[in-house]
Amino acid sequence: MPTFDSDKAAEIHRHLHAHLPSDPALRVKALESLAVERGLVAAETIDAWVEAYAEHIGPKRGAQVVARSWLDPAFRARLLDNAAEAIKEFGFEGNATGHLKAVENTHTQHNLVVCTLCSCYPFSILGMSPAWYKSAAYRSRAVREPRKVLEEFGVQLAADVAIRVWDSTAELRYLVIPRRPAGTEDWTEDQLAAIVTRNSMIGTDRDLRAG
């Protein structure tokens, strides 16, 4: 059991800083070897988790949810009402989506998601977060100068568009619903899902393109 002693945590961190090589590959290797030897985890279980997130859990899930929200107004209503429940229709619930909230972009509003205090992310629906999402630059600037950050991603907003930045400080996680591009009127759900980018579901991409 943890001691939940904050000062003890800091003291252990200082000891690790002073006495352990910082090379992350070595630290993870030691951690894995020791965890397996102590019987805390099996190496095969780690393999399974790696495979689960490499092959099965990723942004294609979010893209499918978005595509269906474009095609099925009743699903869109359920998604906006309670996204955590709505994604169970796909079996996409899991890590960090117990309190998922979907927010929709409109002609005049753009949504951008960040976690300034750590790097909270809706893993089971978007997979692993990109490195930029966890960078100090994104975490520090997204709340203060979102328009400059969006420019760095190549996003130019029209003059009448307001930005709402969601800093996820609790266990709520956000999924941005981008707007459906013109020229996709007779497309299938799979065709639509293929053009939904991961960044558009975080808010660092806005205008999706038909093909």
Place this chain on the structure above:
Amino acid sequence: MDGIHDLGGKQGHGPVPVTEGDAAFTHDWERRMWGLARAGLVKGMTVDWFRHGLERMVPADYLSFSYFQKWATNYLMMLVDSGELEFDEIAAGHTARRGAPAPARSLDETLAYQRGLCTDFSREIHAAPVHAVGDRVTTRSHTTAQHSRLPQYARGRTGTVIAHHGAHLLPDSGAGGVHEARHLYTVEFTARELWGEDADRRDTVTLELWESYFV
């Protein structure tokens, strides 16, 4: 706590690594760290203890280490704290104190288990919510040395409640291993309230804030 982790609004961090930072993993050890963390190594841990552990890292390490490098260091800290590991075992990379091997979980079992991890952090409490949607609320100006999810940039600021989520477990207590809930709200602040007159008048920032974060 006013830690190095509280990055919102801090200046000087330069451009976002838009392209070179696009991959989820760039090294195999990052994949292993992710798998280790998902597998759940620390019995009795709360997510708040994990986050607070990151906040108590040596500040220079916090800023210079990559995401999974911080995780590896924090898991070592938590396992030492729990008595599972000793410093000399970490230095050696091996332990003589072997435990019974943990059961191996297959891919299908892992995927099924993962679906069960959509944890519900809401709790029923007797206290009625003090605020309702549309209320103006002002946050506290000061913080303690403990874990908190009220960032520095949103302290002493006034915003509008746009959602009430019932009561959720309070991270300030969870970091100390105490499970207690307070009413949780989404509060919207204008960019100008947070950053001054140079901020764009069209823009807003929302945060989830517990009732105890308000004056």
